[in-house]
């Protein structure tokens with residue numbers, strides 16, 4: 343029976359070598375290597391994080407902020423390399439979510455079962 | 459090279475068969491089999507979740523609620539089988555956090571590296 347840590351390191355290697363991760367890595371490095379694209383992407387991320395923090399703290403988000411966020415999203419979506427990066431992120435996210443669901447199944451079964 | 463899903467299922471099996479998970483399972487089933495212990499544990503969990511939800515929604519927590527929560531915690535800590543269950547949960551949590559840190563390393567390295 344494989345040890346949990348050994349299995350975790352095997353999974354880490356499998357993620358690192360996966361098509362999905364390698365695709366994301368390449369897309370990310372392409373954007374980061376382009377000064378203008380990098381700035382646009384950083385602005386996008388900053389705007390996203392600011393809005394998320396406000397939401398989490400229950401602060402009101404103004405119409406102006408929603409409009410600004412909408413414009414930033416539109417801008418990055420029109421940028422081929424950034425929109426590719428976002429697609430690659432989505433793609434890896436799907437797999438990571440699957441993986442996460444698989445490995446949390448024992449706990450879910452344990453706590454789910456006795457509640458009925 | 460192992461596939462991500464195969465590796466994830468291997469890890470799931472390793473978690474399920476681990477001493478930590480089996481210890482938790484046994485502790486959980488022991489508490490659930492005892493009507494009184496089960497009720498005490500359910501009350502404790504309910505109180506915890508209520509307070510967490512209030513905090514997350516930015517609602518004020520009254521002194522009365524803090525005091526009630528404190529009493530519930532004290533009660534479960536004095537219950538041998540429930541406190542054992544909580545210890546087993548902590549124990550598995552440590553391993554799950556380690557595992558989670560291991561498998562998110564590729565992403566952390568990717569996003570961490572280019573920010574410097």
Ligand SMILES: [Ca+2]
Nearest residue numbers: 455456457458
């Ligand atoms: Ca049951």
Ligand SMILES: [Ca+2]
Nearest residue numbers: 571572573574
């Ligand atoms: Ca760098």
